[in-house]
Amino acid sequence: xxxxxxxxxxxxxxxxxxxxxxxxxxxxxxxxxxxxxxxxxxxxxxxxxxxxxxxxxxxxxxxxxxxxxxxxxxxxxxxxxxxxxxxxxxxxxxxxxxxxxxxxxxxxxxxxxxxxxxxxxxxxxxxxxxxxxxxxxxxxxxxxxxxxxxxxxxxxxxxxxxxxxxxxxxxxxxxxxxxxxxxxxxxxxxxxxxxxxxxxxxxxxxxxxxxxxxxxxxxxxxxxxxxxxxxxxxxxxxxxxxxxxxxxxxxxxxxxxxxxxxxxxxxxxxxxxxxxxxxxxxxxxxxxxxxxxxxxxxxxxxxxxxxxxxxxxxxxxxxxxxxxxxxxxxxxxxxxxxxxxxxxxxxxxxxxxxxxxxxxxxxxxxxxxxxxxxxxxxxxxx
Numbered sequence: 001x002x003x004x005x006x007x008x009x010x011x012x013x014x015x016x017x018x019x020x021x022x023x024x025x026x027x028x029x030x031x032x033x034x035x036x037x038x039x040x041x042x043x044x045x046x047x048x049x050x051x052x053x054x055x056x057x058x059x060x061x062x063x064x065x066x067x068x069x070x071x072x073x074x075x076x077x078x079x080x081x082x083x084x085x086x087x088x089x090x091x092x093x094x095x096x097x098x099x100x101x102x103x104x105x106x107x108x109x110x111x112x113x114x115x116x117x118x119x120x121x122x123x124x125x126x127x128x129x130x131x132x133x134x135x136x137x138x139x140x141x142x143x144x145x146x147x148x149x150x151x152x153x154x155x156x157x158x159x160x161x162x163x164x165x166x167x168x169x170x171x172x173x174x175x176x177x178x179x180x181x182x183x184x185x186x187x188x189x190x191x192x193x194x195x196x197x198x199x200x201x202x203x204x205x206x207x208x209x210x211x212x213x214x215x216x217x218x219x220x221x222x223x224x225x226x227x228x229x230x231x232x233x234x235x236x237x238x239x240x241x242x243x244x245x246x247x248x249x250x251x252x253x254x255x256x257x258x259x260x261x262x263x264x265x266x267x268x269x270x271x272x273x274x275x276x277x278x279x280x281x282x283x284x285x286x287x288x289x290x291x292x293x294x295x296x297x298x299x300x301x302x303x304x305x306x307x308x309x310x311x312x313x314x315x316x317x318x319x320x321x322x323x324x325x326x327x328x329x330x331x332x333x334x335x336x337x338x339x340x341x342x343x344x345x346x347x348x349x350x351x352x353x354x355x356x357x358x359x360x361x362x363x364x365x366x367x368x369x370x371x372x373x374x375x376x377x378x379x380x381x382x
Contacts, residue, residue, distance in 0.1 A: 013078030316342025
């Protein structure tokens with residue numbers, strides 16, 4: 001049974017499937033994927049959640065002040081930069097929501113002004129909270145327009161008094177006029193400046209700027225499926241392309257001979273190296289390079305890989321990258337996708353160039369929204 005209708009549904013616009021029974025949501029997503037991928041493959045039944053509420057373990061609130069002087073914190077109204085004041089959200093972790101509410105209530109007594117996008121005045125822009133699903137560790141990131149937080153020690157003490165479970169508090173400096181939430185500079189105010197979480201038996205470090213899936217319960221099932229579809233026996237060389245902080249590659253390393261993780265983001269690679277050491281994984285190496293170029297060079301040197309696991313952004317992969325997969329010619333490609341339309345386009349390319357789609361399994365990692373993750377297995381036909 002679904003809970004009652006969200007009170008912010010008409011204002012917020014964050015949940016496309018608000019007011020629709022969860023079983024019906026899954027049926028809609030299943031039908032969409034079947035119709036979309038009909039030209040290339042069969043689609044397995046979608047893997048949904050037993051409890052589709054409060055699954056988001058990364059919660060972001062934009063802060064603003066109304067013309068009447070009321071401080072608001074929440075999400076941007078669809079297609080605008082007007083902040084909808086959200087007290088509690090049906091899909092966000094409840095403890096994270098409580099911390100944001102309390103920070104909002106503390107601002108006046110600490111004389112902290114919210115940032116005004118139009119004038120560039122004010123201090124607090126956003127609050128980002130990440131919570132480890134398995135560990136319960138909590139990171140609070142205060143995104144400010146300046147590196148100076150007045151009465152910072154007292155502010156930190158006040159938040160921790162209300163929420164003693166907070167593991168670390170970080171001040172992130174974003175001085176640019178940009179829609180990007182986080183800036184590049186992080187100053188640790190309390191704790192280690194990062195938290196850890198466990199996924200598929202491995203421990204991962206999460207820094208303020210790290211990419212880490214927002215729904216760990218479903219991510220664990222998705223990643224287990226990806227490694228299962230790779231059919232690893234312990235003798236394979238595996239490439240983890242778009243590897244981020246190394247999550248899938250480190251999980252796969254238990255069953256592979258060698259894993260090569262490739263990622264353009266330097267900060268992510270730094271975290272990936274730390275994560276490998278933290279899990280005592282010796283058979284994985286990371287490269288801060290363009291994955292497509294790296295694989296072309298491997299093919300030119302007559303080097304090979306048995307499996308390529310790829311987890312590109314929502315916009316999908318590039319033709320350069322896909323052609324490099326074809327040149328390297330692994331036996332299997334496991335494609336983890338968060339963008340169904342770009343997935344179809346990429347699968348069509350690989351099918352035209354000697355691969356067959358064996359199976360696609362959708363995962364509902366974002367209940368109440370239209371987003372769908374998929375795990376697809378492709379095998380070389382020749």
